[in-house]
Amino acid sequence: MTLPGRRSPYQAALRPLRGRDAVTRFSLGTKRFWPENYRIKPGEVNGQAALIIRAGEKAFAVFTIDVEQGQIQAIRIIANPDKLARI
Numbered sequence: 722m723t724l725p726g727r728r729s730p731y732q733a734a735l736r737p738l739r740g741r742d743a744v745t746r747f748s749l750g751t752k753r754f755w756p757e758n759y760r761i762k763p764g765e766v767n768g769q770a771a772l773i774i775r776a777g778e779k780a781f782a783v784f785t786i787d788v789e790q791g792q793i794q795a796i797r798i799i800a801n802p803d804k805l806a807r808i
Contacts, residue, residue, distance in 0.1 A: 744796065756781060766799075766808060773808060780808040 738744045756776035764773045772784040783805065787795040799805065 764808075780805040783808060 734747060738747055759774050759776050759781060761772050761774050764771050766783050769785050773780055774782045782798055782800040785797045786793055
């Protein structure tokens with residue numbers, strides 16, 4: 722949550738990213754916001770396989786990957802604390 726008129730230090734991509742290079746650059750750039758003592762565990766979210774990133778007991782982010790014919794079609798990253806509260 723941010724106050725009106727202030728920008729959050731964390732910002733999502735404003736448009737879908739397309740292509741390996743763009744996705745890689747964006748993904749590596751966001752790692753600086755991750756907590757120091759994070760751990761990644763496989764899990765299931767909304768019936769879909771997921772990677773759950775936790776800091777302590779709290780979920781920090783969830784990654785889901787859509788694959789068709791052996792190719793990644795979409796990577797979805799959920800990092801909204803309100804949406805992660807029940808994970």
